[in-house]
Amino acid sequence: MRANPVRGLVLAVYALLIVVPVIVVVMGSFKSTEELFASPFGLPESFSFANYGTVLGEQQLDQAFLNSVMVTLASVLLTLLLGSLAAYGTARIPGWKGWLIFGFLVLGMSVPAQANMIPQYVLFNQLGLLDSRIGLVLINVVVGLPVSVFILGGFMKTLPREAYEASSIDGAGPLRTYWSVVLPMSAPSIAATAIFLFVIQWNELLYPLLFISSDSKKTIPLALLDFQGEFLTDYPLLFTGVVIASVPMAVAYVLLQRYFVAGITAGAVKG
Template sequence: MSVTSAARPRTRRKEPRARFTTGEIVSMVVLTALVAVVAFPVLYALLNSFRGYADITRDPMGLPTSFSLDNYVRLFQDTDYGEAVLNTLIITVVTIVLLLAVVPMAAYGIERIGGRLSRVIYLFLIAGLMIPFQVRMIPLVKGMNEVGLYSTLTSVILVHLGASASFGILLYCSFIKTVPVEVEEAAYMDGAGPLRTFWSIVFPMLLPVTSAFVIIQALLLWNDFFIPLVFLDSTSAGTINVAINRMVGLLTSRWELVYTGAILAVIPSVIIFMAFQRYFIKGMAIGAVKG
């Protein structure tokens, strides 16, 4: 072998470029179509939030000629949207805090005490998932009115607690079954009581399911429309979705403010999901394996 041929660097063979299979192409086309279907209403509302009422009614599919924040300023000046946002925030935060204070301990008691009574209580709570809210609506409205809670945020919070507790019990019970009892027995031997054992030992181990539960409930509470509409009358500003619904009238509708309010209502949901997405996916994946 000559020196020239020995010193010559070896050239790497170019590997053939992997081609997409038919299944991958179909999957990408379907995914692109789904993204377009989901994104179009949001993009449409965003563009119309910068247009005036006359432009929207004259050409609903037109594009904004300028990007002004006048609609966003008028939304808070001319409507009760600011108070509605505050009401929605109060309902969401208070309900989530009460659910976390009650539901995990209730599920822990059901799983650890055991016995026929615990099973009856569990089935009774789970039965709430099988009864539509429309069946319970009229008795709940009548009961809230009799105790003087109708058209208050307290009534909405209580109804949400009853509606969400069943799902929380189902979710937490399936997770608590996987928590080893030996960890709790060691805490008891160290002198810890039941409450301290739960909040210091068991509850931190339920972080994945807690994250998934909080995200699901926060999104449902923030975007809920029907329960606030039923339990808050016209004297209240209502919640975000109720306030937006009141902008749509029989003869005239303030479409530029409707689109603006809808965009502002979407932003917190997107932020919550993007911030806790990995916890949500982790919690649901663990739930699928452990459940």
């Protein structure tokens, strides 16, 4: 099939819009402020890691990085566990009742996060969960649960009912069927959901900004705000922090890319 030159041009322009800012940020993390403003698109005079030492040492981004890792991993794992169980339950309920429960569970996607901020803050204050990593994990799970049920539930409803029936004939109960049959068959969808949740919760700024006040409990998006002043922003340090914050997402996508693509296409193939 002959290549479409217009399509190729559009894709090339789109690629430049993505790649150029990434290159500027990565190269800027090795520059001083004067060098960055003098030559924003050029290579650094020397690849010095001084900015990385400053960010991880003096700016305490290493603690924020650790906080983000703990909060994000706990949030994603707990959301996947509860979301897959809820999706499995709705998939096993036949007829309109299953769809009704499924619709109720995903209804949370239609509520803007800003509309819940005041009652959530009051509730967390009463429960003593403000300025707490556990509080961040709980709010991330609550916000991410409708999304995970929506993705996983849509996939699990396409699984053949013969698999459930064969498992029942072999004497497996609902939980055994969930663990031994449904989870292995849903692995691509779970991987795609995990990446989606990881990106959202790793970059979450609203709830840490609302709930966290201690420097020792800040996550990376919240800690990066410290690099921006009212009258001056240290862009090399900010770029360095952005690069460090982007590494886990890039690694996760590279490791799970095959499953991510399979998870996206699985529903279309089975549908």
